[in-house]
Amino acid sequence: MTSKATQLYADAHPVAQSDEKDSAWIKSKRYWYWISVILPAAPLISSYFAIETGYGILLWFTVALMYAILPFIDRIVGLDSSNPSDELVDKLKDDRYYVYIMYLATAMHWVSLVGMAYVVSHFEWSWISILGGALSAGIVNGVALVAGHEMGHKVNDKAQVTCAKLILACSGYGHFFIEHNKGHHRHVATPEDPASSKMGETIYKFVKREIPGAFKRAWELEAERLHRMGKSEWSLSNEIIQPALVTVTAYTLMTAYFGPIMIPFLAIAAAFGWWQLTCANYVEHYGLLRQKDDKGRYERCQPHHSWNSNHKASNLILLHLQRHSDHHAHPTRPYQVLRDFEDVPVLPSGYPWMFFISMIPPVWFSVMNPKVIEWAEGDMNKVNLDADVRDEMFKRYHNPKVAA
Amino acid sequence: MSNPEYKKYCCVTCDLIYDEEIGFPEEGIPAGTLFEDIPDDWTCPECSASKSDFFLTN
Numbered sequence A: 001m002t003s004k005a006t007q008l009y010a011d012a013h014p015v016a017q018s019d020e021k022d023s024a025w026i027k028s029k030r031y032w033y034w035i036s037v038i039l040p041a042a043p044l045i046s047s048y049f050a051i052e053t054g055y056g057i058l059l060w061f062t063v064a065l066m067y068a069i070l071p072f073i074d075r076i077v078g079l080d081s082s083n084p085s086d087e088l089v090d091k092l093k094d095d096r097y098y099v100y101i102m103y104l105a106t107a108m109h110w111v112s113l114v115g116m117a118y119v120v121s122h123f124e125w126s127w128i129s130i131l132g133g134a135l136s137a138g139i140v141n142g143v144a145l146v147a148g149h150e151m152g153h154k155v156n157d158k159a160q161v162t163c164a165k166l167i168l169a170c171s172g173y174g175h176f177f178i179e180h181n182k183g184h185h186r187h188v189a190t191p192e193d194p195a196s197s198k199m200g201e202t203i204y205k206f207v208k209r210e211i212p213g214a215f216k217r218a219w220e221l222e223a224e225r226l227h228r229m230g231k232s233e234w235s236l237s238n239e240i241i242q243p244a245l246v247t248v249t250a251y252t253l254m255t256a257y258f259g260p261i262m263i264p265f266l267a268i269a270a271a272f273g274w275w276q277l278t279c280a281n282y283v284e285h286y287g288l289l290r291q292k293d294d295k296g297r298y299e300r301c302q303p304h305h306s307w308n309s310n311h312k313a314s315n316l317i318l319l320h321l322q323r324h325s326d327h328h329a330h331p332t333r334p335y336q337v338l339r340d341f342e343d344v345p346v347l348p349s350g351y352p353w354m355f356f357i358s359m360i361p362p363v364w365f366s367v368m369n370p371k372v373i374e375w376a377e378g379d380m381n382k383v384n385l386d387a388d389v390r391d392e393m394f395k396r397y398h399n400p401k402v403a404a
Numbered sequence B: 001m002s003n004p005e006y007k008k009y010c011c012v013t014c015d016l017i018y019d020e021e022i023g024f025p026e027e028g029i030p031a032g033t034l035f036e037d038i039p040d041d042w043t044c045p046e047c048s049a050s051k052s053d054f055f056l057t058n
Helices: A020-032 A035-053 A056-077 A086-093 A097-122 A127-152 A158-171 A176-187 A203-228 A241-258 A262-284 A312-317 A324-329 A351-358 A361-375 A387-397
Strands: B008-011 B017-019 B054-057
Touching: A020 A086, A035 A056, A035 A097, A035 A127, A035 A312, A056 A127, A056 A312, A056 A351, A097 A127, A097 A158, A097 A241, A097 A262, A127 A158, A127 A176, A127 A262, A158 A176, A158 A241, A158 A262, A176 A203, A203 A262, A203 A361, A241 A262, A262 A351, A351 A361
Parallel strands: none
Antiparallel strands: B008 B017, B008 B054
């Protein structure tokens, strides 16, 4: 039997499968993924040197790592040419070793957050140093959301879902895995998705619909699930309330033991963690739009509806989230076997640098708008456009290529 | 009366249910189509996840 609805990834192919050299790299990545356990310690390590030397400015190190050092490393190290072969995918995807790394990372993220809370509250720092410490904790909270995303997709694995809730609770963003799975994956690359950005929309405008929109959608989805089971959304079965209780308990204890400095510290660290996710959502589908069929239904999400980056260094740190087309095709596919696709929209840099330029709208627009136009072949009707600048964008860019 | 042999499958990502008894006629999959008979490259109509991301459910 054939199905007319099977066009999705039929025309897209993963980049050529690995040869022997690539296969060796894929196997060595096994050890490189320990970076997910080590990276959360970066603020603590820099704090040690700040305490030893008295240079409070070192508390900013993780911020510099994110926006300066990592983009530089990405540029130097370059792209990851390797893709796991089908045989290797079968072998690696069920290897629990990679899951245990995520469990250890979960523990490390809490150690890092509590450790930084201790550091900012037990030593004499200027407010600017404390700000650096809080923002550094925020960067790490953002990385925690990536691990939470990874585990939050493994819905049929209770231990992974529990760890997802725990790690998302670091920044009080426990609703994410519900909203992301059942919301974003359904509505991706449509104007209805609060987690897909529109061309011409600055990140500062995007965040105002993304954060409240995501929470509202998560709550509605969870309430609907609980009502189906005959339960109230105001119960401990609510998977948004569960991680929220972890956050409230931990934050209350830290404030009780470490003092009122925890209020701005935790607020900034959480908010900056959320901001990292906002940047990811802003970058991943900017301007890309799924078309509607004759019945007014959106076409399925296809590889060309996600921006990808195949940079080796940032992919290791971000659990191959940048191989985003494959993620939307196989949402439960574990990070160690996500693949790069041919002929998909490609970002000019890895996420760290793209996050940085997303915060400077004129630079972002100058880099990304031409790429969206090229993707849409000049037809602005095919672009997910911010309605407020629609006329301006049409006037400026609409020039559809006519088939010969 | 429904055929007790028909099963239901749930998309692990978005919770969409594929009911073999109902099929997905609008997708070209007639009622009564067993899940195993759906082409392997078929994807979830809601979230585009692959067929392998569906699991047997009650």
